Amino acid sequence: xxxxxxxxxxxxxxxxxxxxxxxxxxxxxxxxxxxxxxxxxxxxxxxxxxxxxxxxxxxxxxxxxxxxxxxxxxxxxxxxxxxxxxxxxxxxxxxxxxxxxxxxxxxxxxxxxxxxxxxxxxxxxxxxxxxxxxxxxxxxxxxxxxxxxxxxxxxxxxxxxxxxxxxxxxxxxxxxxxxxxxxxxxxxxxxxxxxxxxxxxxxxxxxxxxxxxxxxxxxxxxxxxxxxxxxxxxxxxxxxxxxxxxxxxxxxxxxxxxxxxxxxxxxxxxxxxxxxxxxxxxxxxxxxxxxxxxxxxxxxxxxxxxxxxxxxxxxxxxxxxxxxxxxxxxxxxxxxxxxxxxxxxxxxxxxxxxxxxxxxxxxxxxxxxxxxxxxxxxxxxxxxxxxxxxxxxxxxxxxxxxxxxxxxxxxxxxxxxxxxxxxxxxxxxxxxxxxxxxxxxxxxxxxxxxxxxxxxxxxxxxxxxxxxxxxxxxxxxxxxxxxxxxxxxxxxxxxxxxxxxxxxxxxxxxxxxx
Numbered sequence: 001x002x003x004x005x006x007x008x009x010x011x012x013x014x015x016x017x018x019x020x021x022x023x024x025x026x027x028x029x030x031x032x033x034x035x036x037x038x039x040x041x042x043x044x045x046x047x048x049x050x051x052x053x054x055x056x057x058x059x060x061x062x063x064x065x066x067x068x069x070x071x072x073x074x075x076x077x078x079x080x081x082x083x084x085x086x087x088x089x090x091x092x093x094x095x096x097x098x099x100x101x102x103x104x105x106x107x108x109x110x111x112x113x114x115x116x117x118x119x120x121x122x123x124x125x126x127x128x129x130x131x132x133x134x135x136x137x138x139x140x141x142x143x144x145x146x147x148x149x150x151x152x153x154x155x156x157x158x159x160x161x162x163x164x165x166x167x168x169x170x171x172x173x174x175x176x177x178x179x180x181x182x183x184x185x186x187x188x189x190x191x192x193x194x195x196x197x198x199x200x201x202x203x204x205x206x207x208x209x210x211x212x213x214x215x216x217x218x219x220x221x222x223x224x225x226x227x228x229x230x231x232x233x234x235x236x237x238x239x240x241x242x243x244x245x246x247x248x249x250x251x252x253x254x255x256x257x258x259x260x261x262x263x264x265x266x267x268x269x270x271x272x273x274x275x276x277x278x279x280x281x282x283x284x285x286x287x288x289x290x291x292x293x294x295x296x297x298x299x300x301x302x303x304x305x306x307x308x309x310x311x312x313x314x315x316x317x318x319x320x321x322x323x324x325x326x327x328x329x330x331x332x333x334x335x336x337x338x339x340x341x342x343x344x345x346x347x348x349x350x351x352x353x354x355x356x357x358x359x360x361x362x363x364x365x366x367x368x369x370x371x372x373x374x375x376x377x378x379x380x381x382x383x384x385x386x387x388x389x390x391x392x393x394x395x396x397x398x399x400x401x402x403x404x405x406x407x408x409x410x411x412x413x414x415x416x417x418x419x420x421x422x423x424x425x426x427x428x429x430x431x432x433x434x435x436x437x438x439x440x441x442x443x444x445x446x447x448x449x450x451x452x453x454x455x456x457x458x459x460x461x462x463x464x465x466x467x468x469x470x471x472x473x474x475x476x477x478x479x480x481x482x483x484x485x486x487x488x489x490x491x492x493x494x495x496x497x498x499x500x501x502x503x504x505x506x507x508x509x510x511x512x513x514x
Contacts, residue, residue, distance in 0.1 A: 005031040010177045011210030013043035017160035018366040027381030030169040035176040039157035045320025051148035068360040069113020080399040081429030082152040091143040118147035134245035154476040159392040180223040209353035213284035213323045229342040232326035237289035237319040238274030261300040277333040289317040325355040394429025415442040450488035
């Protein structure tokens with residue numbers, strides 16, 4: 001059986017990887033398995049926001065909103081390369097929430113979470129201010145502009161996993177936890193490699209079920225425990241269209257059905273629009289944006305913008321399933337986004353299962369999870385809270401330093417275009433030079449697979465960021481899939497298959513101290 005781990009984690013989304021990072025940093029031995037790629041489920045299908053959740057104030061979820069607001073600047077400071085401030089314009093018009101209520105909510109939004117770096121809310125004259133120009137002419141005269149943050153959600157997951165591995169955790173992707181059972185004073189977890197079918201097992205003193213949409217399946221089907229808490233699967237879909245306007249603000253549009261839709265500048269040349277909320281009862285791995293949802297999002301934008309959006313304008317649509325705690329809310333949009341733990345200790349062996357949660361609060365969720373398991377975990381190397389002050393890989397720079405880092409990359413590597421340097425700076429931060437790996441010319445970067453994706457970056461992602469396929473690289477480690485053709489993506493997959501034996505595999509980079 002080999003090493004007995006202090007903690008085993010099932011699930012490689014943001015919660016599982018966040019817990020792994022925090023736990024190993026405190027001195028615990030940690031094992032994490034994910035049946036697919038990291039962030040391949042809910043964690044990469046979000047609205048890409050680190051935000052308090054303005055609309056949750058309507059449901060009196062003040063604790064959740066406060067915790068999320070406090071986390072915005074914490075996360076921004078530990079990962080300024082993949083998180084950036086974003087100003088949202090909220091147009092007001094008669095018939096929906098009154099202006100005084102919006103202003104009160106935004107006042108709370110500004111001060112409930114101890115905002116220090118992000119600019120405060122301002123009232124906007126939409127008939128005069130440039131942010132009003134993309135809106136339907138003559139319809140909107142007053143609005144509000146407030147702050148939240150944008151995040152590369154999948155990279156946030158990967159960087160938590162990378163840091164956990166750097167500190168000694170074993171991160172095993174494409175590995176399914178088939179069964180978890182008590183054996184003596186440990187959990188025995190039976191594992192299956194989903195690529196080769198090879199079986200293996202590990203032992204751990206404590207177990208975390210961060211299965212996301214599969215949380216009940218892990219509890220009932222694999223650990224043999226009847227869950228008291230229930231998961232409510234809620235589908236959220238997004239669309240991406242060519243850029244709709246020139247400025248750098250996002251919009252929050254209020255719909256007559258009470259939902260809000262975000263319109264966000266995305267990847268320089270595109271606009272991201274989302275999200276929907278509807279219950280889902282199918283296989284979470286097969287969720288797709290429906291024609292009805294796409295039409296709904298287009299209509300939501302068309303109610304506000306002068307430039308219309310049609311379903312045929314959509315260049316990419318994606319959908320995810322939120323594994324929310326079932327609080328009995330009658331509508332999906334009203335179901336709580338707060339996280340809930342279910343704790344079981346059969347035979348004195350702890351199993352902690354996670355229901356719900358938001359990407360914004362993953363770090364605090366991780367801390368609370370470890371508090372629940374504290375009596376079973378020996379590690380005391382770092383105090384609770386260390387993850388809020390220690391940068392994620394590549395994030396050891398000031399929040400305003402990304403443009404300067406891009407300038408430095410161009411200065412040190414004259415063959416780089418400014419656009420590529422900026423992309424590398426945003427993706428890898430201070431580790432961008434490690435991606436380039438002492439290249440002295442464009443030729444040293446090797447084959448170009450399309451747009452700015454080179455062989456050297458692909459090799460880095462496979463060796464250091466757990467990537468195994470073209471999909472991992474172009475849709476999760478980056479969003480270059482928006483710019484690469486299907487034939488270019490296939491060529492990348494073929495190249496990876498041909499050269500696989502020449503890589504330092506992710507397992508060699510996955511850490512482990514014994």
